[in-house]
Amino acid sequence: VWPDGTKHWLNMSGEYFAQSGRDWGSIFVINQLELNFYKTGVEITK
Secondary structure (H helix, E strand, O other), rough: OOOOOEOEEOOOOOOHHHHOOHHHOOOOOOOOOHHOEEEEEEOEEE
């Protein structure tokens, strides 16, 4: 979730995710209520 309250789909492989310096610890499992709470932002591919 970004500071503006939007969620973003990370459209990339796990390998690319790790190589790009992103942190697996920053991914959280959420429930349906939380999922529906946030607006969907642009898809992230890089």
